[in-house]
Amino acid sequence: MSLNRKHLPANERRAITVEAVIELAAKQNPGDITTAAIAKHMNLTQGALFRHFPNKEAIWQAVMEWVKERMLARIDRSAKAAATPLAALEAVFMAHIDFVSSYPGVPRMLFGELQRSEETAAKCLARVLIKKYAERVAELIEKGKSEGEIDPAVDKVAASILFIGSIQGLVMQSLLAGDIGGMKDKAVGVFAIYRRGIEEKS
Numbered sequence: 229m230s231l232n233r234k235h236l237p238a239n240e241r242r243a244i245t246v247e248a249v250i251e252l253a254a255k256q257n258p259g260d261i262t263t264a265a266i267a268k269h270m271n272l273t274q275g276a277l278f279r280h281f282p283n284k285e286a287i288w289q290a291v292m293e294w295v296k297e298r299m300l301a302r303i304d305r306s307a308k309a310a311a312t313p314l315a316a317l318e319a320v321f322m323a324h325i326d327f328v329s330s331y332p333g334v335p336r337m338l339f340g341e342l343q344r345s346e347e348t349a350a351k352c353l354a355r356v357l358i359k360k361y362a363e364r365v366a367e368l369i370e371k372g373k374s375e376g377e378i379d380p381a382v383d384k385v386a387a388s389i390l391f392i393g394s395i396q397g398l399v400m401q402s403l404l405a406g407d408i409g410g411m412k413d414k415a416v417g418v419f420a421i422y423r424r425g426i427e428e429k430s
Contacts, residue, residue: 241280244270245287246294253333258340263287285348292341292353295334300360302327307364313372314427317365317391318419324395325415332408335399362388369426382426390425394418 248269252261263284267277281287306323310316328335341354365388372378398418402411 238280242290243294245277245280246291249287249291250294250331250333250337253336253340254331255333258333258337285350288337288341288348288350289353291337292350292357295337296353296357296360299324299327299334299357300364303361303364307368312377313368313375314377314423316368317372318423320365320368321391321395321419321422322412322415325398325411328395328399329408329411332403335396335403339400358392362392365391372426376428378426379428387426391422394422 245266248266249258249261252258252265252269263274263277266287267274270277277287281290302323303320306319307316310319338354338357341348341351344351362385366384369378369382369384369387373380373382373384395415398411398414402408402414
């Protein structure tokens with residue numbers, strides 16, 4: 229990443245820093261990313277980096293805030309554009325996979341934060357993201373039940389956990405295999421199985 233302008237606005241500099249961290253996280257363990265590595269990736273000095281962030285934790289918090297805002301906005305747009313609740317669930321599922329394919333550093337950051345034993349602002353944001361995401365899925369499931377698309381006996385909480393867990397499993401296997409690009413093809417079949425498990429069999 230090369231910054232040609234020496235005097236970027238503060239908000240733009242912070243946004244570019246977040247992008248730099250996500251790019252680095254796609255290539256290495258997020259826990260090993262140092263402020264020196266971030267600065268080098270951006271062709272900056274650490275001093276210039278710290279003019280916009282007081283410490284590394286503040287950078288991580290900004291990254292998690294970026295992920296939360298972008299992810300929820302993307303799934304909301306996908307759900308809103310769909311014609312039915314089941315179609316919305318599929319659209320959200322595929323939008324999530326597409327997001328991870330575009331930013332493979334994101335799941336590494338999320339998994340890394342959630343595994344930390346200490347409480348941090350970034351970890352709290354990661355938990356908020358998962359909670360709000362699950363709530364949105366549960367709402368779509370309830371809507372599907374009321375519209376006769378989804379089996380009324382389906383437990384919306386369990387179905388939400390399974391929905392997110394299916395995506396997490398796909399992501400984890402793809403990261404282990406080093407094949408993020410292959411997720412999209414696999415996601416179609418995985419969602420088809422999920423759909424058969426919750427839809428109304430009338």
